[in-house]
Amino acid sequence: MGKKLLIQDDKVPGIHTLEVYRQRGGYASVEKAVKTMTPEAIVEEVKKSGLRGRGGAGFPTGMKWSFLAKPEGVARYLVCNADESEPGTFKDRYLMEKIPHLLIEGMITSSFALGAKTSYIYIRGEYFYVARILEAAIDEAYAAGYLGKNILGTDYSLDLYVQVGAGAYICGEETALLESLEGKRGNPRIKPPFPAIAGLYGCPTVVNNVETIAAVVPIINMGGDEYAKIGVGKSTGTKLISASGHINNPGVYEIELGLPVEEFIYSNEYCGGIWKNKKMKAVVAGGSSVPILPTDLILKTAKGEPRLMSYESLSDGGFVSGSMLGSGGFIVYDEDTSIPMNLYTFNRFYHHESCGQCSPCREGTGWMEKIAHRIVEGHGKPTDVDLLWDIQKRIEGNTICPLGDAAAWPVASAIRHFRHEFEALIPKTAVAH
Amino acid sequence: MAKVTIDGHTVEVPDGTTILQAARAIGGEVAPPTMCYHSKLKTSGGYCRTCIVKVSKGSDKDPRPMPKLVASCRTAVMDGMEVQNNTSPEVLDARKGVVEFLLMNHPLDCPICDQAGECHLQDLGYDNGGEKTRFDFERRTFERKDIGDKIQLHMNRCILCYRCVKVADQLCDGRVHGVMNRGDVSEISTYIENAIDNDFSGNMIDVCPVGALTDKTFRFKSRVWFTKPMDAHRDCKKCSGKVTLWDKGDEVLRVTGRKDQWGENEEWICNDCRFEHKKSSDWVIEGPRKIDRHSVISANHYMKLGVPHYKKLEK
Ligand SMILES: Cc1cc2nc3c(=O)[nH]c(=O)nc-3n(C[C@H](O)[C@H](O)[C@H](O)COP(=O)(O)O)c2cc1C
Ligand code: SF4
Ligand code: SF4
Ligand code: FES
Numbered sequence: 001m002g003k004k005l006l007i008q009d010d011k012v013p014g015i016h017t018l019e020v021y022r023q024r025g026g027y028a029s030v031e032k033a034v035k036t037m038t039p040e041a042i043v044e045e046v047k048k049s050g051l052r053g054r055g056g057a058g059f060p061t062g063m064k065w066s067f068l069a070k071p072e073g074v075a076r077y078l079v080c081n082a083d084e085s086e087p088g089t090f091k092d093r094y095l096m097e098k099i100p101h102l103l104i105e106g107m108i109t110s111s112f113a114l115g116a117k118t119s120y121i122y123i124r125g126e127y128f129y130v131a132r133i134l135e136a137a138i139d140e141a142y143a144a145g146y147l148g149k150n151i152l153g154t155d156y157s158l159d160l161y162v163q164v165g166a167g168a169y170i171c172g173e174e175t176a177l178l179e180s181l182e183g184k185r186g187n188p189r190i191k192p193p194f195p196a197i198a199g200l201y202g203c204p205t206v207v208n209n210v211e212t213i214a215a216v217v218p219i220i221n222m223g224g225d226e227y228a229k230i231g232v233g234k235s236t237g238t239k240l241i242s243a244s245g246h247i248n249n250p251g252v253y254e255i256e257l258g259l260p261v262e263e264f265i266y267s268n269e270y271c272g273g274i275w276k277n278k279k280m281k282a283v284v285a286g287g288s289s290v291p292i293l294p295t296d297l298i299l300k301t302a303k304g305e306p307r308l309m310s311y312e313s314l315s316d317g318g319f320v321s322g323s324m325l326g327s328g329g330f331i332v333y334d335e336d337t338s339i340p341m342n343l344y345t346f347n348r349f350y351h352h353e354s355c356g357q358c359s360p361c362r363e364g365t366g367w368m369e370k371i372a373h374r375i376v377e378g379h380g381k382p383t384d385v386d387l388l389w390d391i392q393k394r395i396e397g398n399t400i401c402p403l404g405d406a407a408a409w410p411v412a413s414a415i416r417h418f419r420h421e422f423e424a425l426i427p428k429t430a431v432a433h
Numbered sequence: 434m435a436k437v438t439i440d441g442h443t444v445e446v447p448d449g450t451t452i453l454q455a456a457r458a459i460g461g462e463v464a465p466p467t468m469c470y471h472s473k474l475k476t477s478g479g480y481c482r483t484c485i486v487k488v489s490k491g492s493d494k495d496p497r498p499m500p501k502l503v504a505s506c507r508t509a510v511m512d513g514m515e516v517q518n519n520t521s522p523e524v525l526d527a528r529k530g531v532v533e534f535l536l537m538n539h540p541l542d543c544p545i546c547d548q549a550g551e552c553h554l555q556d557l558g559y560d561n562g563g564e565k566t567r568f569d570f571e572r573r574t575f576e577r578k579d580i581g582d583k584i585q586l587h588m589n590r591c592i593l594c595y596r597c598v599k600v601a602d603q604l605c606d607g608r609v610h611g612v613m614n615r616g617d618v619s620e621i622s623t624y625i626e627n628a629i630d631n632d633f634s635g636n637m638i639d640v641c642p643v644g645a646l647t648d649k650t651f652r653f654k655s656r657v658w659f660t661k662p663m664d665a666h667r668d669c670k671k672c673s674g675k676v677t678l679w680d681k682g683d684e685v686l687r688v689t690g691r692k693d694q695w696g697e698n699e700e701w702i703c704n705d706c707r708f709e710h711k712k713s714s715d716w717v718i719e720g721p722r723k724i725d726r727h728s729v730i731s732a733n734h735y736m737k738l739g740v741p742h743y744k745k746l747e748k
Contacts, residue, residue, distance in 0.1 A: 168615070185612065190479040190507055356593060356612070356619035357480050363534040366617040370570050387567055394530035397501040398482050 002256035003230055005218040005238050006211070010098045016133060018140040021101040029220040030146055033109045034154045037220075042113035046216060048224030050236035055081055055172075055209030056287065056327040057402075058311050061216075067196040068114055069204040077205040078116040079181065080107060080213050082123040082130075083165055083172035087288035087349055088329030091240035092210035094252040096123075096130050100137035104160065106213035108146055109220055111158050114206055118159050121210075122177050125167035134162050169353035173401045174207040175199075176355065187355050188401035209327075211240050232258030235310035239328055246280075246334035248272035261285075261307040261314075262299050265332060278334040282417070285314055286326020288346050289406035291413030292339070293323050319413065339418040340425055343410060344372040350407035361404040364395040368411055380426040388422075389415050435512040439463050439486075440520045452505035452516055453484055457695065464695070465518050466528075466557050468535070468642050469594035470506035472697045477599050478506035481592065482531045483557060487524050490515035502527055525561070532562040538572045538617065539643075540589045548644030550657040553696060554592060573617065580610070580623055581630060583649050583708050584638060588620050591645035597621060597637040604701060605631035621645070632671055635707040639690045639698050650708055651679075651687040660686055662724060665716035671703035677722045678713075685711045691722070 014020035021027070033042055047062030068076060080103065084092040096103055103121070111119045123131050138160055141147045149157045163181055165171045171180045175189035178200050199205025215237060219227045228236045235257035244250045247265070249272035255264065264270045265280070274280050283298040284290060300307055302321035307313055314325045333342065347369040356362040368391050371384050392408035399405070415422065436445050437452070442459045456464045465486055470478035478484070484506045488499035493513030502524060505516070518524060536558060543549040575588035593612070598621070601610035609624035638646050660679040667674045679687040688707045690698040710716065 170615075190504075351616060354616035356614075356616040357595075359481050359531055359534045359592070362593065362617050362619070363537045367537065367568060367570075383567075394527065394534070398485065398527060398531070400479060 002254075002259060003238060004254045005227075005230075006102065006214055006240065007095060007099065007252070007254050010094075015099055016097075016101070016137065018101060018137070018144055021099070025221075026101055027105055027144075027146055029109045029217045030105055030112075031152065033112050033220055034151055034156050039113045039115055042109065042220060045219055045224035046113070049215075049219040049227040050224075050231075050234060051212065051215055051219060051227070052235070052311060053209055054211035054215070054239065054328070056086070056289070058325065061208065061212055064196070064208075065114060065206060067194075068206055069197050070115065071204070075118065075201075075203045076114055076116050077200045077203060078107065078111045078114050078119040079174075079177065079200060079205055079207045080119070080121040080210055081172060081174060081177060081207050082121050082127070082210045083169075083177060084127070084210070084327075085124055085169040085172050085353075086327050086329055087346070088242065088244055088284060088331040089287045089327045090242045090244075091252050091328055093127060093130055094242075095210060095214060095240065096127075097133060100134050101141070102214045102217060103134070103210055104137055104141050104146075106216045107160055108141075108151070108158060110206075110208070110213055110216050111160075112151075112156055113216075116206075117157060118161070120181060120200075121160070121162045122171070122181055123162060123164055124171070125165045128164055131162050131164050138162065168355075169349075170355045170401075170403060173403060176401070177207065178205065187357050188403075190400055211328075230256055232308065232310050233312055235312060235325075239309070239325070241309070241328045241330050243271050243330045243332070245330075245332035246275050246278065246337070247332045248275050255309055257308075257310045258313075259309045261309055264309055264330075271330075271332065274332065274334050276334070278336065280332060281335045281337055282333045282339065284323075284329070284331040284333075284410075286324045287329035288331075288349065289402075289409060290324040290326040291319055291322070291409050292342075292417065293321075293413070294417045297321050297417070298323075319409070320416075323413070338376070339414050339421045340372065341376050343414040344369070344376050346410045347372045347407075350403065354403060354407070355401075358399045358404065360395040361399045361407065364391050364404075365407045367391055368407070375422055375425050378425060378427065380422070382426055384426065385415060385419060385422045435510045435514070437510040437512075437514045437516065439516040440518050446510060448509075450510050452486060452488075452503070452508050452510055452514075453478075455510050456486075456505065456516075456518065462519060465505050466553075466561060467506055467695070468553055468557065468592060469596060471596050471599070471640055472693075472695070473699075473701070474596060474599040474640065475603060477596060479504050480595055481535065483528060483535075483561070485524060485527055485531070487517040487521045488514060489517055489521075528561050529563055532557055533566055533568070535592050536562065536566060537568045538589075539592070540572060540574075542590070546587075546590065546644040547647045547652060547657075548590075548641075551696075552644060553642035575620060578622075579649070580637075580646070581634065583635065583704070585647050585649050585652065586621060587645050587647070589645075590643045591621055591641075592643055593619055593621075594642055596640040596642070597646055600633070600637045600640055604633040604636060607631075610634075610637075632703045632705070633701055635704045636690065636698065636701045638707075639692070642696075648687060648689075648707075650711070654686045655681055662722035664691065664719040664722045666719065667706065667710065667716050669703060669706055671705060673700050673702070674706060675700060676702050676706055676716075678716060678718075680713070683713060685713055685716075 051061045052058040170176045171186040173188045176186040180186040195205040266273045301316045311325045316322045351365040351369040354361045354365045392411040395404045396408040446455045465484040467484045468481040485502040486505045490496045492511030578586045613622045663678045665678045690702045
């Protein structure tokens with residue numbers, strides 16, 4: 001059994017209430033932080049912990065916090081990204097639904113560290129019922145003196161709000177999120193400036209994923225150095241993985257980073273193997289945006305080393321033979337899955353979710369969907385696979401926000417590793433135009 | 434000050450200048466083509482990606498190249514930076530891709546479009562595009578809409594450059610003009626199709642790089658290359674009153690703002706000057722307006738297409 005730091009109490013009856021949460025040791029990090037630590041000391045612990053952003057990009061959290069500008073007399077904000085819309089990813093929902101106080105505790109401790117007096121949780125529209133759970137927990141926290149004026153009798157005060165989005169994947173991109181939070185159309189901003197300098201309402205802002213903020217709680221409780229001992233190399237701590245697809249036990253698992261991928265898929269403690277006694281064909285390891293890998297490359301790297309559930313190991317081999325840990329959305333496909341059909345599904349998603357600001361993403365995502373559709377319907381043209389490849393290449397790296405890349409990578413990897421499946425769908429009689 | 438070298442030409446420019454402005458200071462072909470940037474509109478640029486360049490050296494301090502092509506209109510120069518525009522095959526290829534994306538759903542109805550002859554997309558297509566598109570699906574279409582009684586919106590032609598949105602934001606009070614929907618079904622619209630009723634709304638027509646926003650008072654009156662542009666002015670309480678008149682014989686067919694060599698407005702003009710003063714006697718004529726910006730028609734660009742028939746005519 002690996003170590004659990006976040007959802008170990010998920011099955012405890014009543015854990016969503018403040019009372020039970022406190023009985024299980026909850027809010028200790030707030031007591032410790034506001035009463036005995038300085039904000040700088042907390043940032044230092046988070047740096048030492050080696051915690052990396054759990055929203056997808058894996059940026060070191062302590063470093064992100066230390067970039068926050070601190071001009072005199074200007075408000076600073078902490079915004080929690082609970083937009084969780086990446087296909088295959090549902091770990092933040094589980095955490096917030098089961099143990100809402102863990103996120104709230106993390107928000108208070110982190111806000112104190114960053115000097116934020118107002119903080120927001122921006123949650124996707126489809127999670128409206130989770131927003132209610134969070135709001136009920138926030139009310140309890142106010143009543144118990146963990147939020148509001150003079151928290152636990154200190155001179156630190158904090159207000160925490162939940163803002164529900166309107167159901168757009170793009171509002172998970174941090175600057176689109178800030179636009180939406182300001183009440184505007186959720187278009188990503190052109191960077192620089194980065195949110196650490198000019199974020200919400202033009203003020204210095206930190207945007208962090210739900211799980212990142214929750215992880216601050218055990219880090220402050222146990223100390224950054226202790227946390228850094230868990231995991232492997234630069235992948236410290238534990239990670240929530242949402243496992244789905246053709247496996248026996250889909251669900252949310254907390255793993256210690258560094259767990260072998262093979263164990264994660266086949267052990268009964270986790271995915272429990274492939275359903276219906278079938279063989280595995282491929283895995284998307286970190287949410288729909290990351291490259292898909294065939295069985296041999298997900299279990300072992302190109303060098304033949306066992307692949308581990310860690311930032312470094314999953315990206316070993318770059319995009320030629322590797323992928324990314326991403327958001328931890330782990331999707332497993334059995335031997336009967338059509339990779340072109342799966343790609344078409346992803347293409348539809350990105351086409352639907354593109355905000356439309358930059359021409360390559362706006363036009364290219366729709367074009368790729370149309371071609372993939374024609375291929376899976378059996379009227380593909382012999383030039384279509386090369387055309388798909390070319391379009392994704394012209395989107396990647398040439399857009400305002402990473403959604404363009406996220407739309408391009410699944411196409412590139414599906415063609416790279418499963419080209420034969422696309423070609424098999426193209427009628428032999430079709431003539432090139 | 435920062436020294437920057439673009440396609441082998443070096444200029445010194447104030448800190449904070451964009452690569453695009455530095456390239457324009459060098460001038461000529463070195464300046465990347467633009468569609469969404471407009472020098473008089475704050476926060477414009479970054480959307481269309483036609484102005485992309487390669488930064489082969491970041492600066493003297495940090496000589497590493499930038500990992501991706503960058504939008505020159507939104508990237509500031511650094512001292513010692515080296516940039517490739519026309520000298521980079523990678524840039525030219527990526528730009529060709531952008532042109533294909535921009536033209537993919539464009540109706541190519543130039544023969545009946547009032548913008549033809551002064552359309553930035555036509556110029557871009559001729560200069561940087563491929564010979565044909567690989568897009569073989571049905572193009573998206575929208576209904577034509579009126580934005581007030583003087584402006585017509587042909588959404589089919591729009592390239593979503595956001596310039597008109599910025600005019601609405603920055604020149605007109607009470608914002609009712611913006612983008613509805615998302616992705617490739619985004620559409621320019623006014624709040625429940627409210628007329629944009631503002632003294633400066635007509636500037637949207639000037640900033641629109643294509644024929645998506647056109648002047649209804651000029652609609653189908655003439656092809657632009659049959660009109661004579663004249664600089665003129667009048668005493669106006671609302672704006673500078675400095676305009677370009679587009680005349681045919683003694684008739685003023687159209688009034689626009691004056692545009693610089695990059696096709697961007699020098700100053701904004703009010704709707705009074707633009708729509709309500711269509712008599713020569715309303716204006717003090719200064720003289721012929723030199724149109725610096727090369728256009729498809731003026732430069733005979735179709736000669737470049739390699740169609741043998743035209744080649745023969747050339748000699
Ligand atoms: C299209 C797009 C969607 C994203 N969606 C999310 C999301 O739902 N949740 C999230 O935490 N990060 C999302 N991100 C990443 C955020 O921009 C940002 O990097 C993250 O919230 C930072 O938090 P972290 O450092 O704690 O990971 C998304 C990024 C992109 C480009
Ligand atoms: S890459 Fe796509 S989603 Fe991101 S800003 Fe551009 S059009 Fe919008
Ligand atoms: S209508 Fe014209 S100015 Fe407005 S976004 Fe479209 S192309 Fe740009
Ligand atoms: S002109 Fe620079 S991106 Fe459009």
